[in-house]
Amino acid sequence: MYKSETQIHDMMYASLQLAAQAVAFHLLRIVGLRPTAQVAYISDGKWSNVKPRLTHSRELEMKTTLQELLIYIIFLTDLCILTFGMVSTDMYYLNRVMANLFLETPLSEKDKTIFKTMGSITDFWEFLEGPLLDGLYWNTWYTENSTSTYRNSSHIYYENLLLGVAQIRQLKVRNNTCSVYPSFRAFMRECYGKYSYNHEDRESFGFKNDTAWHYYTSATLAPWHWGLIGLYNTGGFMFILSKSKNQSLHMVTFLKEHSWITRGTRVVFIDFSMYNANVNLFCIVRLTMEFPATGGIIPSWQFHSVKLLRYVTYYDYFLASCEVIFCLFIFTFLIQEFIKMRKLKGDYFRNAWNWLDMLLLLVSFSISMTLILDTSRDVSRIGDKDLMRHQISSGQYDTVSARDFQRVTNQFSSGFSEFYAEWVAISFTKAKIPKLPQSPLLFCFRLSRYAEDLERQLKEVNYKLDTVMRTLPPTQYQQMN
Numbered sequence: 001m002y003k004s005e006t007q008i009h010d011m012m013y014a015s016l017q018l019a020a021q022a023v024a025f026h027l028l029r030i031v032g033l034r035p036t037a038q039v040a041y042i043s044d045g046k047w048s049n050v051k052p053r054l055t056h057s058r059e060l061e062m063k064t065t066l067q068e069l070l071i072y073i074i075f076l077t078d079l080c081i082l083t084f085g086m087v088s089t090d091m092y093y094l095n096r097v098m099a100n101l102f103l104e105t106p107l108s109e110k111d112k113t114i115f116k117t118m119g120s121i122t123d124f125w126e127f128l129e130g131p132l133l134d135g136l137y138w139n140t141w142y143t144e145n146s147t148s149t150y151r152n153s154s155h156i157y158y159e160n161l162l163l164g165v166a167q168i169r170q171l172k173v174r175n176n177t178c179s180v181y182p183s184f185r186a187f188m189r190e191c192y193g194k195y196s197y198n199h200e201d202r203e204s205f206g207f208k209n210d211t212a213w214h215y216y217t218s219a220t221l222a223p224w225h226w227g228l229i230g231l232y233n234t235g236g237f238m239f240i241l242s243k244s245k246n247q248s249l250h251m252v253t254f255l256k257e258h259s260w261i262t263r264g265t266r267v268v269f270i271d272f273s274m275y276n277a278n279v280n281l282f283c284i285v286r287l288t289m290e291f292p293a294t295g296g297i298i299p300s301w302q303f304h305s306v307k308l309l310r311y312v313t314y315y316d317y318f319l320a321s322c323e324v325i326f327c328l329f330i331f332t333f334l335i336q337e338f339i340k341m342r343k344l345k346g347d348y349f350r351n352a353w354n355w356l357d358m359l360l361l362l363v364s365f366s367i368s369m370t371l372i373l374d375t376s377r378d379v380s381r382i383g384d385k386d387l388m389r390h391q392i393s394s395g396q397y398d399t400v401s402a403r404d405f406q407r408v409t410n411q412f413s414s415g416f417s418e419f420y421a422e423w424v425a426i427s428f429t430k431a432k433i434p435k436l437p438q439s440p441l442l443f444c445f446r447l448s449r450y451a452e453d454l455e456r457q458l459k460e461v462n463y464k465l466d467t468v469m470r471t472l473p474p475t476q477y478q479q480m481n
Contacts, residue, residue, distance in 0.1 A: 115127060124289060139154060170265050173200060175191065194229075228290060239251065286302040
């Protein structure tokens with residue numbers, strides 16, 4: 001017996017309404033809310049109303065999972081902003097431009113040797129007299145018009161202010177610092193071994209009254225340097241270039257003629273720094289030439305672009321707010337860990353994961369404090385505009401260039417530590433927040449399980465509707481289908 005079209009529509013509407021209630025029920029289960037009303041479901045082809053079987057503990061578990069997931073997303077977003085906000089493409093381009101200037105420029109028009117391919121002491125002196133001095137001193141525009149803001153100052157590529165002047169430092173080893181086979185001792189009256197701190201030569205030589213021939217202790221120079229073939233001390237024989245290109249060329253020529261580089265020389269460092277106001281970046285350059293005991297030269301280089309004046313633009317202050325949020329997270333996690341330690345007492349230290357939590361917390365906290373101290377010191381040190389202007393204009397910056405290079409190198413190291421701290425903090429978050437490592441996976445598993453239940457019930461609804469519609473005449477069935 002065929003049913004009327006109105007009855008069929010009523011049945012279809014009721015079935016769809018029950019299906020919508022089932023969907024709403026499962027969505028409420030997913031987000032951790034407890035439905036207050038009974039909903040209909042299909043069991044063995046029959047409709048019935050039951051109260052959802054959702055215990056209080058399961059509700060609390062889902063709510064906690066969502067809260068932890070939300071906290072994790074906020075913390076991860078903050079860390080990503082800090083990580084990518086502290087670097088920029090300007091750093092890469094500044095390093096690239098400086099590297100092309102000092103590393104890719106040929107020694108002369110006839111000699112196409114560049115810094116990267118240097119292999120002899122002759123190449124070393126040609127580099128000092130040619131590409132180095134030409135790259136450091138840009139006192140005039142290409143039309144010969146002066147571009148200097150201060151007297152005797154240089155703007156590399158017309159945009160990068162050379163801070164002070166460059167310093168050149170060498171380390172030597174003493175004679176008879178290697179063992180010679182007895183049969184060859186008559187032919188080898190001098191023997192200079194590889195560099196080591198114990199074999200270092202600290203005796204003045206040449207023109208002993210001149211600073212370039214006098215040994216300087218490590219108290220006034222940059223930190224230890226790890227080269228390609230050795231670890232080098234912070235002392236050495238140092239000379240500082242002049243603010244004038246002609247005077248610097250005269251100094252280099254004088255040292256060359258009087259053999260400042262000897263057979264005992266094992267490494268030469270060239271250090272200088274510059275500031276680009278257009279992008280608010282300092283570029284720290286160190287060119288290293290190692291003289292191995294085998295002979296020849298092994299060149300290496302370091303170009304570091306750092307942002308020492310960190311808070312200038314509105315975006316910088318936004319990053320500062322993210323840093324504050326990061327510190328608040330660390331402080332909150334510390335409090336939670338202390339509470340956990342107080343509750344568990346001795347049992348706390350029997351869990352290996354708790355030791356990992358403490359380690360990551362201590363590392364994150366120490367690095368955060370280091371960054372705060374470095375930032376405050378850099379702002380007070382470089383933010384003194386009068387002192388900075390006086391040093392640059394008067395040429396006194398060269399007397400503290402080594403300490404500045406050390407400070408900037410430490411800043412670069414702390415920048416690397418900051419990136420490491422953020423990585424540690426992410427790992428710390430996964431280990432610190434309860435059940436967080438499995439929470440995202442567990443959440444996805446529950447979501448897929450609820451989706452399967454919902455799909456199965458919708459199939460039953462479709463089957464019931466199809467059964468009802470098949471009672472219609474063929475023409476009405478095709479129209480309704």
